[in-house]
Amino acid sequence: MRFKELIFPLRVEEEEIVEKFYEEGFFNFAIEEDEKGKRVLKIYLREGEPLPDFLKDWEIVDEKITTPKDWIVELEPFEIVEGVFVDPTEKINRRDAIVIKLSPGVAFGTGLHPTTRMSVFFLKKYLKEGNTVLDVGCGTGILAIAAKKLGASQVVAVDVDEQAVEVAEENVRKNDVDVLVKWSDLLSEVEGTFDIVVSNILAEIHVKLLEDVNRVTHRDSMLILSGIVDKKEDMVKRKASEHGWNVLERKQEREWVTLVMKRS
Numbered sequence: 001m002r003f004k005e006l007i008f009p010l011r012v013e014e015e016e017i018v019e020k021f022y023e024e025g026f027f028n029f030a031i032e033e034d035e036k037g038k039r040v041l042k043i044y045l046r047e048g049e050p051l052p053d054f055l056k057d058w059e060i061v062d063e064k065i066t067t068p069k070d071w072i073v074e075l076e077p078f079e080i081v082e083g084v085f086v087d088p089t090e091k092i093n094r095r096d097a098i099v100i101k102l103s104p105g106v107a108f109g110t111g112l113h114p115t116t117r118m119s120v121f122f123l124k125k126y127l128k129e130g131n132t133v134l135d136v137g138c139g140t141g142i143l144a145i146a147a148k149k150l151g152a153s154q155v156v157a158v159d160v161d162e163q164a165v166e167v168a169e170e171n172v173r174k175n176d177v178d179v180l181v182k183w184s185d186l187l188s189e190v191e192g193t194f195d196i197v198v199s200n201i202l203a204e205i206h207v208k209l210l211e212d213v214n215r216v217t218h219r220d221s222m223l224i225l226s227g228i229v230d231k232k233e234d235m236v237k238r239k240a241s242e243h244g245w246n247v248l249e250r251k252q253e254r255e256w257v258t259l260v261m262k263r264s
């Protein structure tokens, strides 16, 4: 999938940008340093997709057609964590491993990003046969499909992006697994309680998720929160602790942190 990449100088605080994108329901963006060490905002638009309103007056420093690097799906299957393979070719057939067939789609979640890999790592480590799992911000559905193949009894996957919901549904069909995929803004459409809630979004969004997560969990549930930039880890931990959650384990790759939490 090709996107139009637009680059803007970063004029406001990163938190403010994330908040604005969140309000507009726009998630295909990155904040990076350019070659001179200046912070820039990169956004990715699908064909025909309009520019988010608040960026209309911003100066564009560069524009090109691209495939964002974290979304490129390898043509070869790869082992995301030990014993779990992601197979975009749909050709591998192994009885000794878990294989997730994954179509290249427009949604985030190819398995190449460290935040996805760490989420699968913790699902593999903590998921027990028969657990119920909720995947919030499912993207391609990779975590939900992994959870089901790791032995979950019931899996619900939600995303606020309609196209992600479609891609996840297609991947669920390809893998022939029983996963319910639905549109939901965080937990707005979620009912019931789950043994594990896994979510790979952003620190700011986890803070919102934590406001409501006790409604869909029980005293022994586990939370796996990924996509947290290290400098925002404390913000997430503080909010989690206000709602009774303590960190059981953490893992970090580059600046990305994943937290596993249980209630005290």
Ligand SMILES: C[S@@+](CC[C@H](N)C(=O)[O-])C[C@H]1O[C@@H](n2cnc3c(N)ncnc32)[C@H](O)[C@@H]1O
Binding pocket: 027, 107, 108, 109, 110, 111, 115, 116, 119, 136, 137, 138, 139, 140, 141, 142, 143, 158, 159, 160, 161, 164, 184, 185, 186, 187, 200, 201, 205, 227
């Ligand atoms: C970083 S991707 C994660 C995809 C996949 N779960 C993975 O781990 O690779 C984050 C996903 O969260 C979704 N998202 C962002 N805000 C959301 C919200 N408020 N409610 C539900 N999904 C949301 C985005 O649309 C995107 O698909």
